[in-house]
Amino acid sequence: MRSTAEVKILRWLGQFPPALESAWDITRELSLPGMAEALGVVRSSLNIPLKSLQQDELVMMRTAHVIGGGSRRRSVFHITMSGRELLQQLIEEGLTESPLKKAQKRTKAGQIMGSAPPLNPLYGRDKLVEKITEELSNSGSLVISGLPGIGKTSLARKALDEMAQKGFDIHWASSGEFTDVGNLLSQWEISVNGAEVSDIEAVISLLCMKKRVLFIDDIHMIHPRHIDAIEKVSQALANSDVKILLAGREPMPFGHQLSKIKTPSLSISDATKLLGDDVEQQQKEEIAKRLGGHPLALLLYDEEAGLPEQGADVQQYVEEVVLAHLDDDLRDDLDQLVILPMPIIAESAPKSESIGLFDEYALLRWTKNNEKMEVQHLVRNVRRSLLDDEALKELHKKAILHWQLGASSDEEKVALLYHRVAGEDENLKYHFERETEALLVTQSAAISVVLQEALNIHQEDVDLHYMAAHVAIQRGEAEHAETHLQYLMDDPRGAEIALAVSLQQGRISEAEELIRDGLELAEPEEKTRLALAAASRCLDDRIGTEHNPKITKQINQLLKNITMPKQPEKRTAVLISMSMIKHSVALLEGDLKTASEIRKSLSQIGGVENGMLLALEIKSQLLDVKSNLNDLPKVIEMADDAIEKQPSNLHSDALRMSIVEFLIDIDSTHARNVFNEIKPPEKGQIIAAQKRLNARWWTMKSIINPSMAIVALREAISLNKATGCHNAAKQLTARLHRLL
Numbered sequence: 001m002r003s004t005a006e007v008k009i010l011r012w013l014g015q016f017p018p019a020l021e022s023a024w025d026i027t028r029e030l031s032l033p034g035m036a037e038a039l040g041v042v043r044s045s046l047n048i049p050l051k052s053l054q055q056d057e058l059v060m061m062r063t064a065h066v067i068g069g070g071s072r073r074r075s076v077f078h079i080t081m082s083g084r085e086l087l088q089q090l091i092e093e094g095l096t097e098s099p100l101k102k103a104q105k106r107t108k109a110g111q112i113m114g115s116a117p118p119l120n121p122l123y124g125r126d127k128l129v130e131k132i133t134e135e136l137s138n139s140g141s142l143v144i145s146g147l148p149g150i151g152k153t154s155l156a157r158k159a160l161d162e163m164a165q166k167g168f169d170i171h172w173a174s175s176g177e178f179t180d181v182g183n184l185l186s187q188w189e190i191s192v193n194g195a196e197v198s199d200i201e202a203v204i205s206l207l208c209m210k211k212r213v214l215f216i217d218d219i220h221m222i223h224p225r226h227i228d229a230i231e232k233v234s235q236a237l238a239n240s241d242v243k244i245l246l247a248g249r250e251p252m253p254f255g256h257q258l259s260k261i262k263t264p265s266l267s268i269s270d271a272t273k274l275l276g277d278d279v280e281q282q283q284k285e286e287i288a289k290r291l292g293g294h295p296l297a298l299l300l301y302d303e304e305a306g307l308p309e310q311g312a313d314v315q316q317y318v319e320e321v322v323l324a325h326l327d328d329d330l331r332d333d334l335d336q337l338v339i340l341p342m343p344i345i346a347e348s349a350p351k352s353e354s355i356g357l358f359d360e361y362a363l364l365r366w367t368k369n370n371e372k373m374e375v376q377h378l379v380r381n382v383r384r385s386l387l388d389d390e391a392l393k394e395l396h397k398k399a400i401l402h403w404q405l406g407a408s409s410d411e412e413k414v415a416l417l418y419h420r421v422a423g424e425d426e427n428l429k430y431h432f433e434r435e436t437e438a439l440l441v442t443q444s445a446a447i448s449v450v451l452q453e454a455l456n457i458h459q460e461d462v463d464l465h466y467m468a469a470h471v472a473i474q475r476g477e478a479e480h481a482e483t484h485l486q487y488l489m490d491d492p493r494g495a496e497i498a499l500a501v502s503l504q505q506g507r508i509s510e511a512e513e514l515i516r517d518g519l520e521l522a523e524p525e526e527k528t529r530l531a532l533a534a535a536s537r538c539l540d541d542r543i544g545t546e547h548n549p550k551i552t553k554q555i556n557q558l559l560k561n562i563t564m565p566k567q568p569e570k571r572t573a574v575l576i577s578m579s580m581i582k583h584s585v586a587l588l589e590g591d592l593k594t595a596s597e598i599r600k601s602l603s604q605i606g607g608v609e610n611g612m613l614l615a616l617e618i619k620s621q622l623l624d625v626k627s628n629l630n631d632l633p634k635v636i637e638m639a640d641d642a643i644e645k646q647p648s649n650l651h652s653d654a655l656r657m658s659i660v661e662f663l664i665d666i667d668s669t670h671a672r673n674v675f676n677e678i679k680p681p682e683k684g685q686i687i688a689a690q691k692r693l694n695a696r697w698w699t700m701k702s703i704i705n706p707s708m709a710i711v712a713l714r715e716a717i718s719l720n721k722a723t724g725c726h727n728a729a730k731q732l733t734a735r736l737h738r739l740l
Helices: 004-013 020-022 032-039 043-055 082-094 101-106 125-137 152-165 180-185 200-207 223-239 268-276 281-291 297-300 313-320 328-338 350-361 377-385 387-408 410-422 428-457 463-474 477-484 493-503 508-521 524-540 549-559 568-588 594-602 612-629 629-644 649-663 670-676 687-702 704-722 726-739
Strands: 059-066 073-077 112-116 143-144 168-174 214-215 243-248 259-262 364-365 372-373
Touching: 004 032, 004 043, 004 073, 004 082, 020 073, 032 043, 032 073, 032 281, 032 350, 032 524, 032 568, 043 059, 043 073, 059 508, 073 082, 112 152, 112 259, 125 143, 125 152, 125 259, 143 152, 152 168, 152 214, 152 687, 180 223, 180 428, 200 704, 214 223, 223 243, 223 387, 223 428, 259 268, 268 281, 268 297, 281 612, 297 313, 297 377, 297 649, 328 350, 328 377, 328 387, 350 364, 350 372, 372 377, 387 410, 410 428, 410 687, 428 463, 463 477, 463 493, 477 493, 493 508, 508 524, 524 549, 549 568, 568 594, 568 612, 612 629, 612 649, 649 670, 649 687, 670 687, 687 704, 687 726
Parallel strands: 112 168, 143 243, 143 259, 168 214, 214 243
Antiparallel strands: 059 073, 364 372
């Protein structure tokens, strides 16, 4: 007769295919730490049952590379053929369940989306789970609080699994130092046909279509730079029909108005269950009492390390027992991980050869699918508290040396900037100027935080204030950008930020005055840049193919302020931009002759892409074909060729959108087909032209998919406002009000 622990191990290992027995790369779930997490017990409690199973040749052990588990080979376990036969016998006798049974049950429940960890055994929390699910079902939203390592995440995971069984879709998000609203929405996987939704009113409209619970873990980790925006979104969600669950430790940064459930330590009887079945009950009770029933403290327990003194708290236990047996080199390796601002891939980490050992000691926590790791927050907090400012600075300098050589992903490059700030790198501004623009596309939330940290040290630095304001503008955060303006009063770049703030906030008169001042007082090159940007924005400040004489008049007036540069390259660039705008104006006015003359002039300029000329030709022919629809198939065929020859994906999609806007009232079926070829909007797109194209995409989505019209219009309105196109936003708002 096998023990309960042995049967659990066989059942766990039985779900993995025999082919893994000879594989080089092995999932962490087959290592000792992975099995201990899955079975909900301290890792040392598996030693005796594993040894027994190995002796009877039901389980085998070997060394292999654990995926995401560092560079060294580690011990992994496999069920043998004899073990599989015994497991099948136990299943047939009704002594255990098939490893596949749970997966079969889940198919009828609501979906769990996002970065939710695996559902592992949970002891002593039944009443709390019942209370959470009852409150979520009845009153709406609440907060789970508790000490680090007390089991808040596991409690939330179990409660939300119960909600999923009731038919709720669960959207899971984990917080970190670089988390912002966009990151939460992305983790929650809130989208329309693959297009991420960012406007909060659009999000609420979308979420209210089905029973859902949104979860944010570790809210105490969120940086002050993003707290206000996340709190605003959380309040809006809590005030709607959407249910929201928050988890974090005190002091909570927000969520104070919600019901709160405090997570206590486990009772002694429940705490002993974490210690497995092969330790005497009296001994387990003594261990549980000495560790205060704290779940993580119990999981960190190692019989070789011993127990803390009577009356010692959890922090003392971590400091004086758990970490005490690490030698100086290992402690230094751990400190390199302690200062990381976010979870990272184990193989990329400083001293990655130590990762396996730290995992064996249960010092690490892993993200979904064991993709990334970080130090357990309780351990990290204790270790950080023991390091003085000078020691921390030295650690950050070591981190700079590591990431200078090893930072390949955008995430790692941001980590390098973070360490440069904390390590007080003397060339900090140079590195910001070199990296910020490129990292904005994928890491704008993190860049915002790192710049804020730099400003906390260098509070009066004008260049850092400009970069922080510029990043805020690109992120559509005019209020944040405005806080930096007082430091840019005597800097020529201040006018650029002031104009962008006015445009985003819809203060049109103020923006027009700033443009007039710029056109009057700026140097010729800056004046030309300002005029072209304003003219381009005016051109986009409309819906579809409509013609507004007021806008075209304004564009023509702006173009009069352009001074042609003397340098040939700059002169050509300005001439091309100016001609493209004039061509669009000619088509809006139905002046095909002028449009043709402009294309002819453009074709004689060196440096003009042939694909761009073809795009202008197609737009002109689409307008011309209105008087003779028999020619439409021929024009569409030419358009397909022109799309293929565009210089970038943005240009291709912009041309597709122009075709859709023209066809939607003439041939809606073909318009839908072309629309489906356009890449849906993605998170982090900061180029103004891309944002305006995204606004057009959502506008067309509201027409093509009427059931999503409210969501799509809200998103389009938000994007138009963010790019200063308030006339378009006003028209779309009128459409929205007619639907409400």
